[in-house]
Amino acid sequence: MSDELLVVRCQLGEREAFAELVQGWHPAVERYVGRMLGGSDDDVVQEIWLAVFKGLPKLRQPERFTPWLFIIARRAVMNRLRDAYARPEPEPVDDLPGADEAEEVVNRETLAGALAALPAREREVLLLFHLEDQPLDACAQICGVPVGTVKSRLNRARRLLRHELVRKGYEA
């Protein structure tokens, strides 16, 4: 069943549809929260689902549920990471040669492990783009920045990730 149909059924007030929605999306929400915060946090996950439940009647475009869900999740995570987000964003740095190689070498689990060492903004775009398979425009909408900024953050994130992986001995 499509997410849009589930969302429409939720908006109608079908309780079983909300249960299906939670069952379908809970793993992604928990994964996002866990990786952004460096560990699971039940309070944040619950806060996200409560906000989803309260916001669903007002969601105008049910077909845009996924970015909307991640916007809510991001807001809850941001509240926890307020200090990290409050720091000024560093100047963009050009890609180092071979920066994308790391992406091809490591598998998802290794990537997830190294993500914890990245700054919050960079970690977030990598998570959304590579692990949650969100398109660039959805990432931009979720993060509230232009697509170009998402691309530059992705580049910086890959470079930082590569350094992190090299530091951990994954260079070979």
Place this chain on the structure above:
Amino acid sequence: MTPEEVLARLDAPLSLRRRVGYLALAFTGLTASALIGLLWATEPGLPTRTNVAFAVLVAIGLCWAVFGGWAVTRRAPLFARDRVVAGWLGIAAWLAFGVGALAISLLRHELEPALLGVVLLLGAVAALNLRAARRTRAALLRRRSELAGQATGNR
């Protein structure tokens, strides 16, 4: 945390009975304070103590109305079906207020045109609210049928 645990924690706001309860509370508080206010306004030469008693009763009714309104907007939001239920409860509250206002007016042997105007205005608001809720629900039901049809067609 499992999805079942999430749902268990959301059990209270998800409860339809609770949402309808909040609505009923809000409308009862509103109707009661409106009728008490009407009695108060049409009773001439009341002593101070009685005036204070009326004011307290009206305030209590309004407090319940505000609490119910807050609950259905912040704590347990209304979905399309709930909005239709809210629309009918609004009609019921309007009827109760209309009958009450008419009875009070007839007991006083005078029918105030202003009061009649207020009753008719409230009736129009209640009817429009119900109509809007039914239309929103009908649109969502149509969309659900379309999407369900597409899902069946894709199989």
